[in-house]
Amino acid sequence: MLTIGEFAGVTGLSVKALRHYDDKGALSPADVSHPGGHRRYDEAQVRAGVLVKTLRDAGVPLPTVAAAVANGTAMEELQAHRRDVLRAREAEDAAFDRACAVLRALSVPVEVVEREMPAQAYVGRVLTLDPDGADPVVGDDEANVAFGELFERVQGAGLGPAGMFWTAMREGERGAVDLVCCWPTLARAGADWHEGDTIVGELPSRRELTAIWRASSADLPDGAVHPALVALFDRIGDRRMDMGGFEVRQSVVSAAGRDAAVEVSVTLAPHE
Incomplete structure (x- = not known):
C-alpha cells in the first residue's frame, strides 16, 4: 500500500x-x-x-x-461539462458585446436643452410594469401592439394623429410604474375614450428639459436604458432638482434630410 x-x-x-x-x-x-x-x-x-x-x-x-x-x-x-462551459462562454461573450455596445452609446454626446412647448391633447394606452420586479420591462412587441391599436382608433375617429407618438413613464398605483403609449390628437377626445387601459389627457403649455440623441440607435442593445435618458438625469443631478413624482416622456422625431432623433423630456414648470 x-x-x-x-x-x-x-x-x-x-x-x-x-x-x-x-x-x-x-x-x-x-x-x-x-x-x-x-x-x-x-x-x-x-x-x-x-x-x-x-x-x-x-x-x-x-x-x-x-x-x-x-x-x-x-x-x-467531461464532455457534458465541456458543453456547459461552451454555453456559459457564449453567454459571457454576448454579455461582453452588449456591455461594449452600451458603453459606446453612453460615450456619444447628447444635447440637453430647455424649451417652451405648447399644450398638446393626447390619448394613451397604459401598460403597468410589475411592482415586484418579476416582469420589470414591457417588451417592444407589447408596446408596438398598443401603439398600433391606438393609432387605428385615433385615425378612425378623425382625431389625427397630430404628430409622432411618445411613451411616458409615471408612478402608478401601489408602487407600480406605468408605461403610457401616447398619440397626440388634433383635439381632446371625449369622455367615452376613458375605458379599460385607454386614457385621455393633455400636456399643458410648459417649459421642459429635453435630452436629444441624434446618433444612430442601430447598435443600442434591446432593453438597454437609452443614453438620452441617462444624459437627462445627469443634468437633473447636476441641478440638484427634486424629481419625485415626475413623468418622463420619450419620443422619436423625424426631420427631412436627417436621421431620426430620440428626445427624452421632463416638465420643469407648467404654464398657467
Whole structure:
C-alpha cells in the first residue's frame, strides 16, 4: 500500500487535496490507521486518483467527479461539462458585446436643452410594469401592439394623429410604474375614450428639459436604458432638482434630410 505522500507523488494530487477529497467522499483511502489516522492507499486506486485530478483540472465539479469515477463515466461527464462551459462562454461573450455596445452609446454626446412647448391633447394606452420586479420591462412587441391599436382608433375617429407618438413613464398605483403609449390628437377626445387601459389627457403649455440623441440607435442593445435618458438625469443631478413624482416622456422625431432623433423630456414648470 502507498502512504498519502507516495500516492500524492504518483497521481500528481497534493496531500491537502487528498485529505479534502477524503472528507468529501470523492476519493477515500483504502485504510486509515488507528491511532494516528494515517491514510494509506491501495495501488489499484492510482487510476481513480489520476481520473480525479484530470477531471478537476478541467473544472468538473467535485460531486460530478466522484460520481464519474464511481460509475466509470469520466469521458461522458467531461464532455457534458465541456458543453456547459461552451454555453456559459457564449453567454459571457454576448454579455461582453452588449456591455461594449452600451458603453459606446453612453460615450456619444447628447444635447440637453430647455424649451417652451405648447399644450398638446393626447390619448394613451397604459401598460403597468410589475411592482415586484418579476416582469420589470414591457417588451417592444407589447408596446408596438398598443401603439398600433391606438393609432387605428385615433385615425378612425378623425382625431389625427397630430404628430409622432411618445411613451411616458409615471408612478402608478401601489408602487407600480406605468408605461403610457401616447398619440397626440388634433383635439381632446371625449369622455367615452376613458375605458379599460385607454386614457385621455393633455400636456399643458410648459417649459421642459429635453435630452436629444441624434446618433444612430442601430447598435443600442434591446432593453438597454437609452443614453438620452441617462444624459437627462445627469443634468437633473447636476441641478440638484427634486424629481419625485415626475413623468418622463420619450419620443422619436423625424426631420427631412436627417436621421431620426430620440428626445427624452421632463416638465420643469407648467404654464398657467
